[in-house]
Amino acid sequence: MTDTRTRTTPTATDPELACPVSPVVDIVFSRWTTPILWTLHTHGRQRFVELERRIARITPKVLTQRLRQLERDGLVVRTYHPEVPPRVEYEISALGRSLAPLFAHLAEWAAENLTKVERARDAYDADDTNGSR
Amino acid sequence: MTDTRTRTTPTATDPELACPVSPVVDIVFSRWTTPILWTLHTHGRQRFVELERRIARITPKVLTQRLRQLERDGLVVRTYHPEVPPRVEYEISALGRSLAPLFAHLAEWAAENLTKVERARDAYDADDTNGSR
DNA sequence: CGGGATCCACTACGATACTG
DNA sequence: CAGTATCGTAGTGGATCCCG
Numbered sequence: 001m002t003d004t005r006t007r008t009t010p011t012a013t014d015p016e017l018a019c020p021v022s023p024v025v026d027i028v029f030s031r032w033t034t035p036i037l038w039t040l041h042t043h044g045r046q047r048f049v050e051l052e053r054r055i056a057r058i059t060p061k062v063l064t065q066r067l068r069q070l071e072r073d074g075l076v077v078r079t080y081h082p083e084v085p086p087r088v089e090y091e092i093s094a095l096g097r098s099l100a101p102l103f104a105h106l107a108e109w110a111a112e113n114l115t116k117v118e119r120a121r122d123a124y125d126a127d128d129t130n131g132s133r
Numbered sequence: 134m135t136d137t138r139t140r141t142t143p144t145a146t147d148p149e150l151a152c153p154v155s156p157v158v159d160i161v162f163s164r165w166t167t168p169i170l171w172t173l174h175t176h177g178r179q180r181f182v183e184l185e186r187r188i189a190r191i192t193p194k195v196l197t198q199r200l201r202q203l204e205r206d207g208l209v210v211r212t213y214h215p216e217v218p219p220r221v222e223y224e225i226s227a228l229g230r231s232l233a234p235l236f237a238h239l240a241e242w243a244a245e246n247l248t249k250v251e252r253a254r255d256a257y258d259a260d261d262t263n264g265s266r
Numbered sequence: 267c268g269g270g271a272t273c274c275a276c277t278a279c280g281a282t283a284c285t286g
Numbered sequence: 287c288a289g290t291a292t293c294g295t296a297g298t299g300g301a302t303c304c305c306g
Contacts, residue, residue: 019171027163027250036154048268056304058298064269067178072252072263085267086306095249098242105238106154116228117160117217120207132204164278181288192280197289218287219286270305276298284291 011075019042027073028099032066037096038103040076045091160206161232165191165199170229171236173209178224208232 030032032055039054040046046054053065067090070076075096081087124130148178165188167209172187177186182212183198200223208229214220257263 019168020243021167021171021236023176023247024239024243025162025167029158030269034154034158035152038154038279060269061271061301062299066297072254072256072257074249080268083267088216088268095246095253097197102242103154105235106157109235110153110157113228113231114156117206117208120228121205124205124207185288193289194291195282196279206280213288216287219289223287267306270303272303273301275300276294278297280291280293280295282291284287286287 027075028102030069032062033070033101036063036066036070037075037092037099040090040092040096041100041103045089048088051090059064070096084117143247161235163199163202165195166203168238169196169199169203170225170232172207173225174230174233174236181221181223184223203229208228219231 007057012053035055035058039051043050043054048060048067049064051067052058052060055063067078069114071078075090075093076091077090079089081089145181161170168188168191172184176183176187181193181196181200184195184200185191188196200209200211206212207226210224210226212222212224214222
């Protein structure tokens, strides 16, 4: 993703944003965020380790980073229980839940068109003229 | 993004894909792809330089890379006219056009909720306990 | 348990040339 | 015009160790 705090140009004036969907992409579709949101959405409120186990291959460091980002953006709520051992729970916020129909739409497109993309790739790779251009 | 051609794990077996929207993200929402698709969609078939000028700040090298990827995935059609000087035109394919309602949905979510995200960020940054954790 | 701190590796990206 | 080539860099992710 592009870290909003260190980005040189503010979001509003970035010329690339003649495209109105770009800002959403930065927020919702940076790496690991969709698996995190999806897991949170389908399994409800859960602890750090549960997320870590369910998402598989994600390292705790990255999981923490992404959860912080999502918390900062108001898509996820973090609850800290000062116990021994400590317990932290994550859940989707109302704002995060508002993404649900979008994700459903996305999943639907995937179901219908993902095979077409793969066929296009195979066709492209099989064409000699593409390799030697 | 993750370059599809050099990725070690094939898409189908990647454990991260308990989330059905991840593969779509790799294809459609990698960096620069949404501005490219958006420009192609709103201005129709156009040449390399036109894209380059309209997207602003993108370098020809990166534009080429992304266009190749989109062409390989079947979302964009490239037409080469062997003339002097050479002329190349890009346009959205039928598959690419099938993303239009998705993009509209995305733009709608942005219009409604982007300010909420920014307010959440301000609130998070203003909270001292977040900085000194 | 839920991280933070540190070090390292990769590579995508940007800038600057240069060509058919 | 439409790229390719080369170089340099910075942002991320992985691995490891450690702490409250």
